[in-house]
Amino acid sequence: MTETGLRPAATAAVPEHHEAWSQTSVEERAQYLDKINQGLAARIDRIANLIAAEVGMPLGMATAIQAGLPVMTSGQMAQIVREFPFEEQVGNSVVVRDPVGVVGCITPWNYPLHQVVNKVAPALAAGCTVVLKPSEVAPFTAFVLAEIVDEAGLPAGVFNLVTGVGPVVGEAIATHPGIDAVSFTGSTRAGKRVAELAARTVKRVTLEMGGKSPNVILDDADLEKAVRSGVNNAFLNSGQTCTALTRMLVPRDKQDEAIGFAVDQAAKLTLGDPFDESSRLGPLVSDVQRDRVRGYIRKGVEEGARLVTGGADAPAGLDRGYYVQPTIFADVRPDMTIAQEEIFGPVLSIIPYDTEDEAVRIANDTMYGLAGGVWSGDAARAERVARQLRTGQVEVNGGRFNPMAPFGGFKQSGVGRELGRYGLEEFLETKSLQR
Ligand code: NAD
Numbered sequence: 157m158t159e160t161g162l163r164p165a166a167t168a169a170v171p172e173h174h175e176a177w178s179q180t181s182v183e184e185r186a187q188y189l190d191k192i193n194q195g196l197a198a199r200i201d202r203i204a205n206l207i208a209a210e211v212g213m214p215l216g217m218a219t220a221i222q223a224g225l226p227v228m229t230s231g232q233m234a235q236i237v238r239e240f241p242f243e244e245q246v247g248n249s250v251v252v253r254d255p256v257g258v259v260g261c262i263t264p265w266n267y268p269l270h271q272v273v274n275k276v277a278p279a280l281a282a283g284c285t286v287v288l289k290p291s292e293v294a295p296f297t298a299f300v301l302a303e304i305v306d307e308a309g310l311p312a313g314v315f316n317l318v319t320g321v322g323p324v325v326g327e328a329i330a331t332h333p334g335i336d337a338v339s340f341t342g343s344t345r346a347g348k349r350v351a352e353l354a355a356r357t358v359k360r361v362t363l364e365m366g367g368k369s370p371n372v373i374l375d376d377a378d379l380e381k382a383v384r385s386g387v388n389n390a391f392l393n394s395g396q397t398c399t400a401l402t403r404m405l406v407p408r409d410k411q412d413e414a415i416g417f418a419v420d421q422a423a424k425l426t427l428g429d430p431f432d433e434s435s436r437l438g439p440l441v442s443d444v445q446r447d448r449v450r451g452y453i454r455k456g457v458e459e460g461a462r463l464v465t466g467g468a469d470a471p472a473g474l475d476r477g478y479y480v481q482p483t484i485f486a487d488v489r490p491d492m493t494i495a496q497e498e499i500f501g502p503v504l505s506i507i508p509y510d511t512e513d514e515a516v517r518i519a520n521d522t523m524y525g526l527a528g529g530v531w532s533g534d535a536a537r538a539e540r541v542a543r544q545l546r547t548g549q550v551e552v553n554g555g556r557f558n559p560m561a562p563f564g565g566f567k568q569s570g571v572g573r574e575l576g577r578y579g580l581e582e583f584l585e586t587k588s589l590q591r
Contacts, residue, residue, distance in 0.1 A: 168258045168285040168334075173313030178255045178283040182237055185281055188308055189234035192277070195304030197227045203269060203297050208430040210294045211265060212438035212478070213393050215431055221393075226273040229559050229575065236577050237281035248591060253584040255283035256360055257336030260329035262322070262350065264342040265294035265441055266396045266500075271364075272298055274563075274574045275339045276315065282583035287316045287335065289325050291342075293441060322346055330354045337583065340364065341398075344498075344524075344568050351571075362572035362582050364398070364564060366498040367526030370519035371401035372541060374512065374532040375410065377553075382531035383414050385554050387421040387504065389529070391482055394437050395502040396445070399527035399549070403488075403495060405515050408508040415486050415506065419465045422482040422504075427471050439478040440501055446478040449501030453483050456494040461485040461505070490518045498524070512541065520546045525566030527551070548573070 168174065196203070203226075204219035213222060244251045261275040268291060279286050290298035298317055305315045318325055326346070330338055330353035337360035340350045344365040354361045371389070373382045389401045406414040430438035440446045453468040466483025480501050488495050488505040495505050509515040519528060528547040532538035535553065542550040548564045562578035564570050572582050 168287045168313055168316045170313060173311070174255075174258055174285040177285055177311065177314050180283065182240075182242065185283065186234045186238045188310055189230060189237070189277060189281055191308035192280075192301075192304055193227060193230040193234060195307055196223075196230055196273070196301075199300055199304070200224070200227065203300060206296045206300070207268060207294070208438070210296055211268065211393070211396075211441050212430050214435040214438050216433070217393075217436075218430070222267060222269060225267070225270045225559065229270070230273055230277045232560060232576070233277040233281050233580070236580055237278075240577060240580060246588070249588040250591065251586060251588050253581075254587055256583050256585050257284060258334055259284045259286050259583060260332070260335045260338045261286060261288045262326045262329060262338065262340045262342065263288070263290050263298075265291035266393060266398070268294040269297040269301065271341045272301060274341075274579060276301070278574075278579040279339070279583045280310075280314070282580055284337075284583050285314050285316070287318060287329060289318050289320065289329055292319065292321050295319050326350065327353055330359070331356060333357050335359060337361070339572075339574075339582065347570070360582075362564075362574070363570045364572075364574060365526075365568065365570045366500075366524060367398050367400070367565065367569050368403060368496065368498050368522045368524045369399060369401045369527040369529070369547065370403045370405055370545070371529035372405045372515050372519050372531070372545075373407070373410075373414070374515070374530070374537065374541065375407045376533040376537070377531035378533065379406075379410055379413060380417050381554075383417040384421045386529065386531075387418050387484075388425075389551075390504040391422070391425055391437060391502045394440055394480070395449075396441060396500050401527065401529045401551075402499065402504060403519075404504060404506045405509050405518060406506060408510055411486060411506065411508045415464050415484070418484050418504065418506065422465050422484055425482055427474060427479055427482070437482060437502060439474075440480055441478065443478055445500065446480055449480050449499055449503060452494055452497070452499045452501070453480075453503060456485050456488070456492065456503070456505075459492045459494070460487075461489075461492055461494060462487040464506075466502070490521055496522055516541060516544045520544075523568040526564075526569035529554075 341364040428435035466481035562573040564573040
């Protein structure tokens with residue numbers, strides 16, 4: 157794409173736009189965020205319906221999670237920026253935090269509005285102008301956000317929406333000399349490409365990428381509770397969640413009992429139309445994704461893992477649509493493809509282990525480091541093991557998601573953090589004035 161084709165990026169990069177926005181007061185920007193927050197809250201039903209249709213998450217869950225989270229995080233960001241210390245005295249220096257400049261945001265399809273708001277809200281709060289490229293697979297709610305921003309009366313050129321495919325528009329953003337920082341969420345493959353291209357102009361890069369997250373169930377845990385909760389976690393949004401705990405590590409002598417609970421729990425997750433109230437799991441997002449996931453299921457069988465429920469065939473009565481049966485493998489070895497690669501579908505691998513040290517070693521033995529879980533009857537033991545996991549976040553005994561806590565990955569799961577004050581800091585430069 158030529159630079160003329162990237163007009164909105166040029167608009168954000170026009171010096172008057174980002175200079176004027178960067179010089180607005182914190183309170184003024186917080187008030188714009190309040191208006192965006194109100195606009196999102198007023199459109200919850202529309203947003204949930206759009207996402208249920210384009211991603212396939214059942215409507216009730218889409219309302220609570222897909223539409224609910226952006227309301228929460230945008231509201232919190234208005235408060236965080238009001239309280240943020242933009243200046244600090246260090247000896248004879250005053251350290252000030254400046255907006256990084258023009259921010260390019262590239263986002264995926266699985267939580268399409270949440271991932272957009274995770275970037276746009278803190279970038280605007282920091283005083284940055286924004287060029288957003290949502291996923292071409294689920295772009296609709298980005299248009300709803302554009303409508304909200306317009307209604308909020310944000311000055312022209314501050315928020316810019318460009319649509320298109322990654323290799324064209326995404327790469328143009330990553331290389332454009334007028335863009336100072338790129339915040340990317342998506343696959344590790346595309347994130348690496350963005351980082352390579354962004355390096356040419358030394359842009360600040362934030363990457364939120366894939367995962368293959370472990371759920372370590374220790375021998376003293378409440379096995380039934382841990383397994384049932386772990387199955388629900390792994391299959392949320394039909395497994396299309398970057399933090400899905402897709403590797404369940406269980407003591408070898410408890411594997412059979414764990415399989416019983418897991419298979420029973422999977423059977424409770426009714427598969428069906430996202431607009432049918434009884435559905436707990438919808439179809440996958442696309443035929444490409446369905447075929448990819450079914451390919452991994454076949455690979456698991458070929459490599460000798462034990463299929464205990466589900467499989468690569470279309471679910472009974474659902475041969476139309478992108479449905480995949482909730483699938484569980486047991487006796488998975490840590491070196492198998494299904495234990496190493498991100499599948500991004502409803503596929504859970506149960507991996508038996510013999511000792512706690514071995515469990516920690518297996519948990520950390522992938523190229524990813526996004527999320528993890530630990531279960532134990534002894535809270536102190538659970539926390540001790542949680543601290544040994546090389547992942548950006550760990551759920552201890554089912555601890556719930558906290559949108560004020562930092563979110564991001566170790567190793568090839570990412571660089572930088574989103575959410576809360578940590579998300580705001582990604583969009584700030586640090587400057588010291590000696591006096
Ligand atoms: P994807 O990498 O295919 O696409 C993500 C975004 O990057 C899209 O907007 C796409 O157009 C763009 N893109 C693709 N190729 C590009 C290129 N060469 N240059 C620039 N941009 C490019 O990912 P997806 O299929 O939309 O989403 C699924 C992936 O996202 C999974 O791997 C998942 O783990 C990951 N994900 C990570 C997080 C996280 O926070 N860590 C959250 C959600 C999803």
